[in-house]
Structures are given as C-alpha cells and as structure tokens.
Amino acid sequence: MKMIIFDEPTAVLTEAEADNLLKTMKSIADEGIAILFITHRLDEVLEISDNITIVRDGNHIATKSREDTSVSELAELMVGRKIEKITRTTDTEQKEVIMDIKDLVVHMPGEKVDGVNLKIKKGEILGVGGLAGHGKVGISNGIMGLYPSKGQVLINGEKLIMNNPKKSMAQQLAFVSEDRRGVGLLLDDSIEMNIVITAIHNQDKYMHKVGPFKMKNSGEIRQHVLKMIKDLDIRCTGPTQIVRHLSGGNQQKVCIARALTMNPGILFVSEPTRGIDVGAKRLVLDTLVKLNKELEMTIVMTSSELGELRSICDRIAIVTEGKIAGVLKPDAPDAEYGLLMSGQKGMKGA
Numbered sequence: 001m002k003m004i005i006f007d008e009p010t011a012v013l014t015e016a017e018a019d020n021l022l023k024t025m026k027s028i029a030d031e032g033i034a035i036l037f038i039t040h041r042l043d044e045v046l047e048i049s050d051n052i053t054i055v056r057d058g059n060h061i062a063t064k065s066r067e068d069t070s071v072s073e074l075a076e077l078m079v080g081r082k083i084e085k086i087t088r089t090t091d092t093e094q095k096e097v098i099m100d101i102k103d104l105v106v107h108m109p110g111e112k113v114d115g116v117n118l119k120i121k122k123g124e125i126l127g128v129g130g131l132a133g134h135g136k137v138g139i140s141n142g143i144m145g146l147y148p149s150k151g152q153v154l155i156n157g158e159k160l161i162m163n164n165p166k167k168s169m170a171q172q173l174a175f176v177s178e179d180r181r182g183v184g185l186l187l188d189d190s191i192e193m194n195i196v197i198t199a200i201h202n203q204d205k206y207m208h209k210v211g212p213f214k215m216k217n218s219g220e221i222r223q224h225v226l227k228m229i230k231d232l233d234i235r236c237t238g239p240t241q242i243v244r245h246l247s248g249g250n251q252q253k254v255c256i257a258r259a260l261t262m263n264p265g266i267l268f269v270s271e272p273t274r275g276i277d278v279g280a281k282r283l284v285l286d287t288l289v290k291l292n293k294e295l296e297m298t299i300v301m302t303s304s305e306l307g308e309l310r311s312i313c314d315r316i317a318i319v320t321e322g323k324i325a326g327v328l329k330p331d332a333p334d335a336e337y338g339l340l341m342s343g344q345k346g347m348k349g350a
Contacts, residue, residue, distance in 0.1 A: 001033055002033065002034060003033065003034040003035070003036060004028065004033060004034075004035055004036070005035075005036045005038070006025065006035060006036070006037050006038065006039075007038045008038060008039055008040070009021055009037075009039075010022070010039065010041060010044060018044070022044060022047060022048050025037065025048055026048055029048075037049060040078075040131055040341065040342050040343070041342055041343050042071045042074050042075060042078075042338075042339075042342040043071060043342075043343075045074075046066055046069075046070075046071060046074075049066055050065065050066060051063060051064070051065055051066070052064050052065075052066060052069060052074065054074065054077040054078055056077075056078065061077050061078075062077050071339065071342075072335040072338075072339070073335075074338070074342075075334070075335045075336075075337070075338020075339045075341075075342060076333070076334040076335045076338055077338075078338045078341065078342070079306060079334045079335075079337045079338040079341070095121040095122050095123055095124060096121065096122050097119045097120065097121055097122070098120055098121060098122040098155065098156060098265070098266065098298055099119070099120040099153065099154065099155050099266060099298075100119050100120075100153070100154040101116055101117060101118045101119070101120070101139075101143070101151070101152075101153050102117055102151060102152040102153070102154075103115050103116075103117065103151040103152065104116040104117075104118075104139065104142060104143070104149065104150075104151035104152075104153065105142075105149060105150050105151055106135070106138040106139065106141065106142030106147050106148070106149040107147055107148045107149070108135075108137070108138040108141050108142065108146075108147040110133055111133065111134075111135050111136070111137045111138035111141070112135055112138060112322050113135040113138040113139055113142055113149070113319075113322050114135065114321070114322030114323060115151075115322065115323055116135070116139055116151075116319070116322070116323060116324055117324060118139075118317055118324055118327075120266070120298060120300060121298075121314075121315075122298055123292070123296050123297075123298055124292075124298060124299075124314040124315065125288065125289070125292050125299045125300075125301060125312055125313045125314050126298075126299070126300045126301070126313060126314065126315055126316075126317065127301050127302075127303065127309035127310075127312075127313035127315065127316035127317065127330075128140075128300060128301070128302040128303075128309075128316075128317050128319060129302075129303060129304070129306050129309050129316055129317070129318055129319070129337075129341075130318050130319035130320055130325075130341060131320070131341055132304060134319050134320055134321055134322065135319050135321070135322040135323075136302050136304075136319040137178055137270055137271070137302055138322075139302070139319070140175060140268040140270050140300065140302055141175075141177075141270070143160070143168065143173065143268070144165055144168045144173060144175045144268065145162065145163050145164045145165040145167070145168050146165060146175075148163060149162055149163060150162065155171050155172075155173075155265075155266070158171070160173075166202055169198075169202050169203075169262060170202075172262075172263070172264050172265035172266065173264060173265070173266050173268065174259035174260070174262045174264035174266070174267050174268070175259065175267075175268045175269075175270070176252075176255045176256055176258075176259050176267070176268070176269040176270060176272060177255070177270055178270035178271035178274060178302070180248075180251055180252060180255055180274070180275070181251075184255045184258075185243050185251060185254065185255060186243065187242075187243050187244040188242060188243075188244055189242070189243060190239065190240045190241065190242060190243070191225065191229070191234065191236055191238075191239050191240070191241055191243055191246070191254055192221060192222065192225045192239040192240060194243050194254050194257075194258060195224070195225050195228055195254060195257045195258050195261055196221050196224065196225065196258075196261055197258070198258055198259075198261070198262060199258075199261045199262055200216070202262070203262065205261070206220050206221045206224070222239060224261065225239045225257075226239060228257040228260070228261070229257075232253045232256060232257055232287055233253070233283070233287075234246075234250050234253045234254060234257070235247070235250050236250060247276070247280065248275050248276035248280060249276045249280025249281070249283055249284060250280075252272060252273075252276060252280070252284050253283075253284065253287065256269070256272075256284075256287060256288075256291075260291070264297070265297075265298065266297075266298045266299075266300065267291070267297055267298070267299045267300070268300045268302070269288065269299060269300070269301045269302070270301075270302040270303075271302060271303055271304065272284050272285075272288065272301065272303065273285070273303070273305060273308060274304075281308070285308060285311065285312050288301065288312060289312050301313065306337060309330070310330040310331075311330075313330050314330070315327050315328070315329060315330075316328050316329075316330060316337075318337065318340040318341055320340060320341060320342075320343050321343065325340040325341070325343065326340045328340070
C-alpha cells in the first residue's frame with residue numbers, strides 16, 4: 001500500500017475519537033505510507049500535514065508548507081475575495097426580531113440541522129452560508145415543513161406549527177426552493193399558471209363563484225401576472241409562454257413571482273443563483289434588494305456563494321455541522337468567515 005485517502009474522516013467523530021484518529025494517521029505516515037487528508041478543519045490539517053493545498057470552486061488556489069502558513073491565512077484562502085457590494089443603507093441594529101428560531105432540528109438527507117438558534121430581524125436581508133452538507137439548506141426546508149423537523153419557531157411571538165407547509169404559508173412565509181426545476185416550477189405549464197397556482201390552492205386567491213361552483217378569475221390573474229412580468233423584468237413572449245422555454249434566470253424570477261403572489265412577510269430564498277449565468281445572477285440579486293427596499297420585505301437568502309451573500313446581506317449566519325457557528329457583518333475579514341466555516345470557535349457575532 002502506497003497511499004490512503006481520508007475524506008472528512010473526523011466529521012462524525014467526537015473530539016477524543018478525532019484525536020485518536022489523527023495520532024493513528026501520524027503513525028501510518030511514519031511507516032512510509034502517504035496520506036491524502038481531505039478536511040475543512042484547519043486546526044487538524046495544520047496539526048498533522050506536511051503540505052497543505054487549498055481548492056476552491058474546483059480550482060487550485062495555493063499550496064503551503066505547514067511551517068509557512070497559519071489558520072488565518074488558510075481561512076482567507078479558503079473563502080476568497082468578496083464581490084462588489086450593492087449600496088445599502090439598512091440599519092438592522094435597532095430592528096425588532098420578526099422570527100426567533102430555537103433548537104431547530106431538521107432531518108433532511110445530506111443537510112441535517114442539529115439544534116439551530118437564530119434571530120431574524122424585520123426588514124433585513126439575512127444570509128445563511130456554510131460548506132456543502134453542513135445544514136444551511138435544511139433550515140428553510142424545515143421551517144417550511146418540507147422535511148421532518150422539531151424545535152420552536154416564533155413569528156412575531158406566535159408559534160409556528162411545524163411540519164405543515166400550509167400552516168407555514170398561512171403565517172406569511174414563502175419559499176423559493178433550491179431545486180428550481182425539480183420542485184419550484186411546473187415546467188410544461190405557462191408563466192401565468194406557475195405564478196398563481198400556489199396562491200389559488202393555498203389562499204383561494206383569483207377565484208370567484210358562479211352559482212354553486214368556483215372558477216378562476218382569468219382577468220384578475222392576467223392583470224396580476226402582467227404586473228409581475230413588468231416589475232421583475234421577466235424576459236418572455238408573454239404570460240402564456242411555457243416556463244421550460246425560459247432562460248434559467250427568468251425561470252428563477254418566475255419562482256420569485258410565485259412567492260410574492262402569496263404576499264409574504266418573510267421570504268426564504270435558497271440558492272437563488274444556482275445554474276444561471278453571471279448576468280442573470282446580478283439581475284436576481286438586484287431583484288431581491290429591490291423587494292427588500294421597496295416592500296420592506298424580510299428576506300432570508302441561503303447560498304453556497306459567500307461572495308453573493310456579502311454583496312447584498314445585512315448579516316450572514318454561518319452554519320457548521322448543523323449549528324450556527326456565528327453571525328458576521330458582510331464586511332468582516334475573509335479570515336473570520338473561513339474560521340467559522342472550518343469550525344473554529346470564539347468568533348464575535350453581528
């Protein structure tokens with residue numbers, strides 16, 4: 001045997017178990033067997049590695065010897081530069097808490113949430129970031145009742161009824177899923193139907209009585225959809241165009257339009273720029289900022305793109321191993337973000 005690959009071997013171990021494994025790995029290396037140790041835990045990698053390579057977004061960023069680097073430098077390399085921030089004047093310091101999440105546990109495959117505590121302030125854009133598989137996506141899915149969850153969520157002091165999507169929507173929550181094509185859209189239906197269908201089924205909107213029957217109010221639907229197309233700048237041939245034929249960015253705007261049709265008090269948006277081109281990404285982010293500014297809508301944006309979170313959010317909560325590792329301001333140093341994402345403790349919250 002010439003090499004052993006360890007891929008996140010300490011992720012599910014206790015601290016004592018992890019220490020024992022690291023000692024064993026050192027012993028194996030001392031016997032002349034090479035070890036490739038893949039991990040996000042920077043203290044561990046510095047403890048046992050000879051050379052350390054940082055990979056970000058599939059690209060080689062840097063290779064450092066253990067003696068020539070530090071946790072702070074590695075953390076900064078891991079996160080990378082932030083993109084230009086959209087000018088915002090929102091001051092969240094004095095804003096009231098609109099949602100208080102306590103001990104939230106969500107059983108979502110690959111994104112388990114294990115005791116999240118988080119306060120969301122009225123009128124802010126709150127970012128939720130972290131490494132893949134650490135639970136950031138599970139928070140919104142659990143609150144919306146899409147996966148089994150427990151804990152306590154208070155909205156303006158009123159308890160949210162868990163594990164019930166209709167109850168979540170009834171309490172003025174709306175959700176744009178990370179799975180746009182699989183969950184978020186009816187790809188072979190029109191823009192019009194995609195935008196209004198949730199409001200029709202869950203709020204009885206756009207319906208009127210004809211004798212003993214209820215029928216869709218086509219005129220009201222068309223008027224609303226045309227307004228959404230204009231307000232969100234959905235590039236299409238018209239409200240009857242099939243959603244499958246839209247670009248990724250415009251499909252995402254249709255998802256946002258559907259959520260807005262519910263008149264939410266809090267909008268959860270998960271991975272809003274996934275799978276769309278650079279130009280469309282900026283349009284989607286600009287749309288979220290516009291909604292927050294003009295409608296004073298509270299937005300919770302979950303994203304794997306830390307730079308995008310830093311460009312539009314007032315605060316950013318970093319999720320590590322199913323818990324909130326800390327909450328930072330968007331202009332906090334790269335190293336602070338990297339340390340939280342790597343599981344380091346003792347960081348200040350925002």
